[in-house]
Amino acid sequence: MPQNPNVVNNNNLEIRSKRKTGSWTWAALAIALLFAFPILSVISAGIATKSDVWDHLVSTVLKNYLINTSILALGVGLLVAIIGTSTAWLVTMCRFPGQRFFEWALILPLAVPAYVMAYTYTDFLQVSGPVQVLIRDIFSIEFKEYWFPEVRSIGGAILMLSLVLYPYVYMLARAAFLEQSVCALEVSRTLGCNAWESFFRVALPLARPAIIAGTSLALMETLADFGTVSFFGVQTFTTGIMNAWENMGDLAAARQLSTYLLLFILTVFVLEKVSRGKSKYHHATNRYQNLPEYQLRGFKKYLALCACALPLTLGFILPALILIDMTISLGDEQFGTKFFKLAFNSFTLAAITAVIAVIIGVLLAYTNRMQPNVISKWATRIAAMGYAVPGTVVAIGTLFPLAILDNSFDAWMRATFDISTGLLLTGSITALVFAYLVRFLAVSLNTVETGLGKIRPSMEDASRTLGLGPLRTLWQVHIPIMSGSLMTAGLVVFVDVMKELPATLVMRPFNFDTLAVHAYNLASDERLSESSTASLTIVLVGILPLILLTRAISKSRAGSQ
Numbered sequence: 001m002p003q004n005p006n007v008v009n010n011n012n013l014e015i016r017s018k019r020k021t022g023s024w025t026w027a028a029l030a031i032a033l034l035f036a037f038p039i040l041s042v043i044s045a046g047i048a049t050k051s052d053v054w055d056h057l058v059s060t061v062l063k064n065y066l067i068n069t070s071i072l073a074l075g076v077g078l079l080v081a082i083i084g085t086s087t088a089w090l091v092t093m094c095r096f097p098g099q100r101f102f103e104w105a106l107i108l109p110l111a112v113p114a115y116v117m118a119y120t121y122t123d124f125l126q127v128s129g130p131v132q133v134l135i136r137d138i139f140s141i142e143f144k145e146y147w148f149p150e151v152r153s154i155g156g157a158i159l160m161l162s163l164v165l166y167p168y169v170y171m172l173a174r175a176a177f178l179e180q181s182v183c184a185l186e187v188s189r190t191l192g193c194n195a196w197e198s199f200f201r202v203a204l205p206l207a208r209p210a211i212i213a214g215t216s217l218a219l220m221e222t223l224a225d226f227g228t229v230s231f232f233g234v235q236t237f238t239t240g241i242m243n244a245w246e247n248m249g250d251l252a253a254a255r256q257l258s259t260y261l262l263l264f265i266l267t268v269f270v271l272e273k274v275s276r277g278k279s280k281y282h283h284a285t286n287r288y289q290n291l292p293e294y295q296l297r298g299f300k301k302y303l304a305l306c307a308c309a310l311p312l313t314l315g316f317i318l319p320a321l322i323l324i325d326m327t328i329s330l331g332d333e334q335f336g337t338k339f340f341k342l343a344f345n346s347f348t349l350a351a352i353t354a355v356i357a358v359i360i361g362v363l364l365a366y367t368n369r370m371q372p373n374v375i376s377k378w379a380t381r382i383a384a385m386g387y388a389v390p391g392t393v394v395a396i397g398t399l400f401p402l403a404i405l406d407n408s409f410d411a412w413m414r415a416t417f418d419i420s421t422g423l424l425l426t427g428s429i430t431a432l433v434f435a436y437l438v439r440f441l442a443v444s445l446n447t448v449e450t451g452l453g454k455i456r457p458s459m460e461d462a463s464r465t466l467g468l469g470p471l472r473t474l475w476q477v478h479i480p481i482m483s484g485s486l487m488t489a490g491l492v493v494f495v496d497v498m499k500e501l502p503a504t505l506v507m508r509p510f511n512f513d514t515l516a517v518h519a520y521n522l523a524s525d526e527r528l529s530e531s532s533t534a535s536l537t538i539v540l541v542g543i544l545p546l547i548l549l550t551r552a553i554s555k556s557r558a559g560s561q
Contacts, residue, residue, distance in 0.1 A: 451485025
């Protein structure tokens, strides 16, 4: 009886992985532990060390940190789930004016960092801003004679973060709706369900894992945010960590706060896993038929248009127009040599990190493919856990061990050769790039694994018959095939590094600033118009990879055009 060739190939892969000495696996584990060390050092130091400042924080502000962080997470989680899920369903299953445009445009707010959104709307909605000036002119009233919501509040922070993070839910929910089985939706229609009943009874439960996953990603970004909550004066764990580190000068207290924040994040992970339970979601055989489309008519099509236009307008179009106007009319007085130096610093950091992240992601993913054992699988999980850790925590966990290494090496060089090496790691961008890699390696790894998973195992067998070893197979066969995935991984990491603020604030070398730091410093000094030039540059850089991601989602359903 002839054997299934795919089964044979998989068996060959298993045989090769067992025959190997495990050098690739152990190397992957070493890399994973290296990138996990900053997080583990924070946890161990936070548990072991004691601090007088910590006792003061516990008795005064720790309760506020916990309450505000919980309110922020709850508010953002609820809003992004509602906005992302509803817009994903409308553009996927319904037909209305502008539907094709919104399919890709709704992802654009992800290019706007939350802190840039905060600066933009503060300038737009403040007392001297155009909105309140227009209100006073129209109604002929003076300031304090009317009520106007305060944007610099926890409610404002929830709104800003929700407007830029809902695309996480939108992307995953839309991909889930695109992949859903047609037969389940057809059965609901034969039972008399209209579009909304099919959504609530069938499509929504099937897409629940994707919606929860997208909401979890948004919550991770919310808990990691520093620029928005700091600018709005909201006391959270991230602002507390930075305050303990910079203002109080107490590293031990910062580590203990970081440990509590990690416990908070772990709680979110556990709740996400528990919410899924043991439910299984399977597709039926008609997955690749054309999905049923609901043609909206009358006022319904205008409601759908408004439902999609509102988050896009508030989350991208309006902030982009405000930034463009401020940049043209006022802008950064230092635009010129200094600005280009800042841009060069940002691009250099982002490019170096993106290249290294892709290389490491390829090595880890390829090891897990060639030697799929428990160690290699755990190595990839350990290496990816940094994405769930805020930049402030990563920075503190990275800075202290590397500073000890720097000082020890310098002392040894002085004693042995009477030469001072200075701070080789923490005094250069090396430590900063390492912190970025700890934070964003998961982004590269997940994208590379997806691209590598689409390559059949028969490729390894064919290359082996031609005398190619694992490295040459990777270089000559796999990398050309998954070049698109590698490009996407690099671009996403590049944009994430461009937007990263807290880790850069803590770890940047002396007299070394980036566009994100420059925008934050100007906004903190209430020079909002001047911060617009750097902010607009960050937004523009983030648009290209988002367009590529949108096209990838649109093609995720087999047979799609």
